[in-house]
Amino acid sequence: MNNRILIIGAGPAGMMAAIAAAEAGATVTLLERNDRPGRKLLITGKGRCNITNNCTVNELIASVPVNSRFLYGAFSRFTPQDMMDFCTGNGLPIKTERGNRVFPVSDRAQDVVDLLNQRCTELGCERITGRAMHLCTENGVLTGVKTEDGRFIEAGRVILATGGASYPGTGSTGDGYALAKEVGHTIVTPVPSLIPMTAEGKDCTDMMGLSLRNTGLQIEDTKKKKTVYTDFGEMLFTHFGVSGPMILSGSAHLRPMEPGRYVLHLDLKPALSEEQLDARLLREITAAPNRYLGNLMGALLPAKMIPVFLRRAGLDPSLPVNRLSREMRKKLISVLKDFTVTIHGFRPLSEAIVTSGGVSVKEISPKTMESKKQPGLYFCGEVIDVDAYTGGFNLQIAWSTGRLAGQSAAESCC
Numbered sequence: 001m002n003n004r005i006l007i008i009g010a011g012p013a014g015m016m017a018a019i020a021a022a023e024a025g026a027t028v029t030l031l032e033r034n035d036r037p038g039r040k041l042l043i044t045g046k047g048r049c050n051i052t053n054n055c056t057v058n059e060l061i062a063s064v065p066v067n068s069r070f071l072y073g074a075f076s077r078f079t080p081q082d083m084m085d086f087c088t089g090n091g092l093p094i095k096t097e098r099g100n101r102v103f104p105v106s107d108r109a110q111d112v113v114d115l116l117n118q119r120c121t122e123l124g125c126e127r128i129t130g131r132a133m134h135l136c137t138e139n140g141v142l143t144g145v146k147t148e149d150g151r152f153i154e155a156g157r158v159i160l161a162t163g164g165a166s167y168p169g170t171g172s173t174g175d176g177y178a179l180a181k182e183v184g185h186t187i188v189t190p191v192p193s194l195i196p197m198t199a200e201g202k203d204c205t206d207m208m209g210l211s212l213r214n215t216g217l218q219i220e221d222t223k224k225k226k227t228v229y230t231d232f233g234e235m236l237f238t239h240f241g242v243s244g245p246m247i248l249s250g251s252a253h254l255r256p257m258e259p260g261r262y263v264l265h266l267d268l269k270p271a272l273s274e275e276q277l278d279a280r281l282l283r284e285i286t287a288a289p290n291r292y293l294g295n296l297m298g299a300l301l302p303a304k305m306i307p308v309f310l311r312r313a314g315l316d317p318s319l320p321v322n323r324l325s326r327e328m329r330k331k332l333i334s335v336l337k338d339f340t341v342t343i344h345g346f347r348p349l350s351e352a353i354v355t356s357g358g359v360s361v362k363e364i365s366p367k368t369m370e371s372k373k374q375p376g377l378y379f380c381g382e383v384i385d386v387d388a389y390t391g392g393f394n395l396q397i398a399w400s401t402g403r404l405a406g407q408s409a410a411e412s413c414c
Contacts, residue, residue: 003413006155008132010037013381013402014161015116020406022123033131038113049109052080053392054100064388065252070361074400083399090115101392135182142376157376157409164355164382176383183374186360188385192352194248199241200342203308207237210304216267217246223261229253249389257345264341277333289322296321354394358385368408380405
């Protein structure tokens with residue numbers, strides 16, 4: 001039997017699988033279609049690379065809305081603490097920020113890619129540039145891979161670490177789905193997760209570029225008449241709708257997506273009750289009773305939001321504040337505490353941070369990441385039907401499943 005382990009895809013999951021397999025004594029080859037590895041990793045965390053989340057395994061599980069229990073074994077064998085130790089043990093200083101997000105001290109994703117590359121080189125991993133097109137089998141036994149240019153790469157074990165279908169410019173074009181289907185795997189239809197949303201109307205466009213911080217968020221499913229997500233933090237208005245950390249995390253809960261089904265309820269002043277806001281308005285009015293309403297609102301809201309806000313409240317920005325009635329104040333407070341945005345849909349799948357969907361977890365062993373359909377075939381990372389919230393959780397999925405797939409493949413062939 002050929003003892004070579006061929007890993008298709010040199011992203012975070014693929015490189016971690018290569019490291020784990022090589023450390024276990026296997027002969028490892030990395031096949032990557034790009035001219036350099038880790039291209040998608042370079043853009044994570046806005047180029048800073050949110051390596052993982054400094055949390056417990058149970059907290060990690062709770063942050064995975066899709067097929068979380070499938071990942072329990074992988075997470076337990078390679079925890080966020082293990083990943084942090086891996087970084088520091090290989091000379092990469094790290095730091096923990098708000099929300100327990102872990103970053104390199106340098107704030108450079110390139111340093112994370114360099115660490116993985118260096119470790120692969122130290123362990124003698126072979127690298128080949130090319131695109132895998134077919135899994136080759138003989139009498140049900142996996143024998144290797146055929147590339148787009150016609151080459152045959154022999155291997156006794158193959159690990160699919162091809163990513164999902166988001167950010168295709170980085171090489172994540174869904175190749176792994178086609179390869180898995182060749183040997184009988186079911187592919188759960190890929191849909192975007194952690195993705196900006198388009199909004200109905202023109203209000204978001206009028207506020208394009210405006211970033212809000214310390215904002216409360218509730219997302220309502222108007223069809224089921226219930227709240228499906230709550231959060232507090234940052235968001236951004238764009239020419240198409242809304243984006244930012246809260247929006248990306250919330251998007252994972254909006255399934256199925258239907259135009260107009262989901263409504264964002266924004267609390268623009270979450271630290272103040274309605275009574276406290278009314279007292280604040282009265283103080284502002286008393287301090288300068290001859291001001292216009294548009295000027296007064298500048299003490300409460302960003303300038304770019306004021307025209308849209310007052311339009312929502314049905315009030316004239318040129319109204320002298322000493323003419324504000326109690327009912328008018330109540331209307332202002334109502335919109336401050338519940339500024340709504342009706343969602344039309346998601347941006348294209350190609351803009352999603354991660355893909356929800358992929359190879360069905362029912363057909364993968366959670367103990368080894370090996371295929372239940374094709375012996376010798378393993379999966380790791382985003383090609384599997386798992387995804388998590390923002391905050392380093394998705395990369396931890398890549399590290400943990402990659403580690404487990406690499407170790408399992410090595411144990412079975414060495």
